[in-house]
Amino acid sequence: MKSSTPPALERSFGSRLRYDEPLGPHTSFRIGGPAELFIAARTRDDIVDAIAGAVADGLPWLVLGRGSNVLIDEQGIRGLVIRNDASGxxxxxxxxxxxxxxxxxxxxxxxxxxxxxxxxxxxxxxxxxxxxxxxxxxxxxxxxxxxxxxxxxxxxxxxxxxxxxxxxxxxxxxxxxxxxxxxxxxxxxxxxxxxxxxxxxxxxxxxxxxxxxxxQPVDPGAGSIFRNPPGHSAGALIDQAGLKGTRRGGALISPKHGNFIVNVGAATSADVRALVSLAREIVAARFGIELQPEIELIGPTGRIDASQLTPASP
Ligand SMILES: Cc1cc2nc3c(=O)[nH]c(=O)nc-3n(C[C@H](O)[C@H](O)[C@H](O)COP(=O)(O)OP(=O)(O)OC[C@H]3O[C@@H](n4cnc5c(N)ncnc54)[C@H](O)[C@@H]3O)c2cc1C
The missing domain is CATH 3.30.465.10 (Uridine Diphospho-n-acetylenolpyruvylglucosamine Reductase; domain 3)
Known part of the structure; x- marks a missing residue:
């Protein structure tokens, strides 16, 4: 998804503006395709300038912190990703x-x-x-x-x-x-x-x-996958549904904690999403409770609502 040169961002950031930056290394899941454009913002001013540049260039933009609560699609993200390194x-x-x-x-x-x-x-x-x-x-x-x-x-x-x-x-x-x-x-x-x-x-x-x-497991992940439903523990519901240890591709519902899905070897976002869908379906069928993701699912054009996920295959 090569972008043509965005003049305002080039003017403000020059060689600091990166093209097709792989996002996996910028997330705790270690999953995710490239950002069309990428800036590591070092200061508050950098963040503001990057957003202003993206707006002037007519590009969508997204601010990423430590990437510890997101699951980014393999197709990457269109527009500008601003990685927030203003850390004082x-x-x-x-x-x-x-x-x-x-x-x-x-x-x-x-x-x-x-x-x-x-x-x-x-x-x-x-x-x-x-x-x-x-x-x-x-x-x-x-x-x-x-x-x-x-x-x-x-x-x-x-x-x-x-x-x-x-x-x-x-x-x-x-x-x-x-x-x-x-x-x-x-x-x-x-x-x-x-x-x-x-x-x-x-x-x-x-x-x-x-x-x-x-x-909690130590493998790459994003902490709790689901919010706790009122009066319940999401991890306990997933455990009681017998889903701990379920694997799809390189993604695993942790045997140590049911509310953690971890990347145990080259997992793709599709692998993790399959487990998210499976857990939602089985818990809804067994307990009548709809689990809501705490992590944010991010696709090429922005955030994806859990209801848009395709049903899990058995
Ligand atoms: C091992 C592990 C354990 C965890 N344990 C917990 C826990 O106990 N409790 C808990 O609450 N969370 C936990 N988390 C989840 C996560 O660390 C938190 O939700 C954290 O607050 C996310 O911050 P981040 O900078 O990584 O956000 P990111 O994942 O980078 O971003 C999350 C969302 O916030 C937006 N965003 C980020 N920064 C900004 C900004 N400056 N302005 C506007 N929008 C912004 C992003 O666009 C994205 O939509 C855990 C994660 C891991 C990997």
Missing amino acids: FTIDREAGLVRCDSGARLPSVGAQTAKIGLTGLEWAVGIPGSAGGGVVMNAGAHGGCIADVLVSAEVWTNGARVIAAAREFEHAYRSSRLQRDRGMVVLGADFQLGSASPEETLARVQSFRRHRQDT
Whole structure:
């Protein structure tokens, strides 16, 4: 899918603009075809300039954080993919205030704040995403989530940079307004943390890490595939349906955790999607519960709704 030269993007980024960049290495699943055009954004300004360039060149665009909650199709993505490498953050220990660029890695922010006795982001050490991706997903674990600590975020919306208060994101369980308004991009996020003893915060970090090691697979994947339906655990439903260990091509429903599909050897997006469809069908038939993906399925022209997936073959 070779693109003709996009003048505005070429003007702004020159040789930093890449063509046909394979996206698999930019995702935790290690799956995905090429981006027609690709920019690794190093700063908030880069993100804004890249979006402005794509708009001027009449191209669709998509911001990717750490790629830890997406399944990208083998056919790749048309238009511009902006990989968010704007990853700086500062910590004001006295005020408990953490200011992150949106590409800041959640495990680094979680570990560094816990080390100095700031509490509220210990759970983030096990989540291999970015601060921006976390704001989009309302990422969370072990009873904590982004919405508990977010004060405000700098966003790009309607062609302008604005500071939005946390409540404007309408966070709920693994959801936010940003999943409905894709024109809004997170450039930075400010978190308010509490004060505790470093022994306490580091002990929590250790116990969360141990819990993950004991309960989750290490093969490439994207964490939980499905949201937990109200009152249920998606992993337990998949387990009770006897689906753990089911394999399609190089993709496997983890024998260790039913809500994890992992890439155990050159899996394709079609392999993973087949298991997503299968789990949805069997769980619906057995328990009358419709599982909703937590991961985002991304095809050549954008995000794919789970209802568009083809039925699983036996
Ligand atoms: C091993 C493993 C364990 C995990 N455990 C957990 C867990 O316990 N809890 C949990 O909540 N999640 C978990 N996840 C999922 C994932 O890490 C989180 O959802 C994370 O918040 C995604 O961030 P990201 O930067 O990787 O987003 P990406 O996957 O890069 O992007 C996800 C979506 O957000 C959009 N997006 C990304 N950045 C921005 C931005 N700056 N502005 C606007 N839109 C943006 C993308 O376009 C895409 O639509 C896990 C994943 C893995 C691989």
